[in-house]
Amino acid sequence: MMVEKLVIVQTKLPEDVLAELKKKTGEKTTKEALAKAIDHYLECSNIEPTPKVSGAKKRRSGRLPVYLNNIFEQYKITASND
Numbered sequence: 001m002m003v004e005k006l007v008i009v010q011t012k013l014p015e016d017v018l019a020e021l022k023k024k025t026g027e028k029t030t031k032e033a034l035a036k037a038i039d040h041y042l043e044c045s046n047i048e049p050t051p052k053v054s055g056a057k058k059r060r061s062g063r064l065p066v067y068l069n070n071i072f073e074q075y076k077i078t079a080s081n082d
Helices: 015-025 030-043 066-081
Strands: none
Touching: 015 030
8 A cells, every 4th residue: 555645735826716716627625626627737638848937037035134134235335335
């Protein structure tokens, strides 16, 4: 018997998109509708891979450590005085 490894994921979706997904999949819960849609995506032979976008910038999240924030602030002051 093989034990499945489960991973919990989160995403932001507008309510109207979730409502449409539930309608199309025939499921009442968001969890089941998403699971059904993902299964279909993985098994469907008509889906082409999405091309990778080159040059996309990664967003930073969170705050800077205090020492880095101080360095950046000093740099901004120095740069604006030049």
